[in-house]
Amino acid sequence: MNSAVVFNIQRFSVHDGPGIRTTVFLKGCPLNCPWCHNPESRSGRPEIAIKADRCLGCELCAPACPQGIAGPVNPLTNTNRPDSTCIHCGACVDVCPSGARDLLGETMGVDRLLAEIERDRTYHEESGGGVTFSGGEPIANGNAPFLLECLQECGKRGIHRSVDTCGHVTTDTLLAVAERADLLLYDLKIMDDARHRLVVGVGNERIHNNLKILADRGHEVWIRVPLIPGLTDDVENLTAVAEFAAGLARPFPIHLLPYHAIGGDKYGRLGLTYQLGDLAPADPVLVNEQADKMRAFGLEVHIGG
Ligand code: SF4
Ligand code: SF4
CATH class of the missing domain: 3.20.20.70 (Aldolase class I)
Incomplete structure (x- = not known):
């Protein structure tokens, strides 16, 4: 199929x-x-979308990420987004308490x-x-x-x-x-x-x-x-x-x-x-x-x- x-x-x-x-x-x-x-x-491919203004800076996403690339996003500069090594596993989305991260696709x-x-x-x-x-x-x-x-x-x-x-x-x-x-x-x-x-x-x-x-x-x-x-x-x-x-x-x-x-x-x-x-x-x-x-x-x- x-x-x-x-x-x-x-x-x-x-x-x-x-x-x-x-x-x-x-x-x-x-x-x-x-x-x-x-x-x-x-x-x-699936993608991670970030609502930077929702990020609490709690860092819960960092240890959840198998690639070591997830972390707080600076709401002013919108930086620290997942890069091309992201495998779209969604682990960071699952642990994020504020809905700052979304898995699209x-x-x-x-x-x-x-x-x-x-x-x-x-x-x-x-x-x-x-x-x-x-x-x-x-x-x-x-x-x-x-x-x-x-x-x-x-x-x-x-x-x-x-x-x-x-x-x-x-x-x-x-x-x-x-x-x-x-x-x-x-x-x-x-x-x-x-x-x-x-x-x-x-x-x-x-x-x-x-x-x-x-x-x-x-x-x-x-x-x-x-x-x-x-x-x-x-x-x-x-x-x-x-x-x-x-x-x-x-x-x-x-x-x-x-x-x-x-x-x-x-x-x-x-x-x-x-x-x-x-x-x-x-x-x-x-x-x-x-x-x-x-x-x-x-x-x-x-x-x-
Ligand atoms: S989707 Fe997976 S690999 Fe990509 S940033 Fe989130 S936890 Fe890391
Ligand atoms: S888990 Fe969510 S709120 Fe916490 S640092 Fe990561 S993106 Fe920001």
Whole structure:
């Protein structure tokens, strides 16, 4: 049986596909989007997060650590974080009396995850919902065998299956996933290749080619566009998204996802810097105007979800 590192199971989610959903977040992502709400999803391994302002300086974590690297964290400088020798055993978390330490990510087998999903079956059935696999990137970073097995098992049980992907994955694997899923949530971020590479760390050619192939083969897709002020929400970019979507073999609906800063505080807990810290949320009036301009291309455009 396959396994993967799961860092969150979000119940009653209404933004990741039709109905009420159970969203399963897998660790590991090939992109590096500065607006990412889940920085703990980037690394494929479990991680220790530190809330430095909660550290009491009691030093209980130090003798518990088999690697000799745990200890008080200076709340002013946020230093003395676990380094690359951490084996993510969680011993320091177990003994910490103040909740200053968290272990993010747990290796789960398919049976264990299916049992978690089955707990939500009643509201899946009543709302027309199901399960959504997200991340991170559920199709890359070694997650694909686990994902494929989960999709197959969910299919046998009649659970609706969505997969949220950045599209920067091998075409064969993407198609194998698409064959076993009911819906793909597919991100288009920045249409200019050089700018895409600069902002998120990879080019977009593979992402665009994969989306064309999904359209040609008749798969169900919702295109999702994060509206990040100054990075993705300019007229040129949104016009290019609309032109690209209108030219596909199938008219996929587009969901615009307005920026909000939720998740920014997670960066500090991982020793990272949130580069968009002072960015204001997207203006709702502007978002409505942007949606109307895209509808002028004959597209079905939604705000949110
Ligand atoms: S998770 Fe284990 S190895 Fe890592 S700092 Fe904590 S006790 Fe040490
Ligand atoms: S056990 Fe927790 S509160 Fe005590 S020193 Fe370690 S991190 Fe700080």
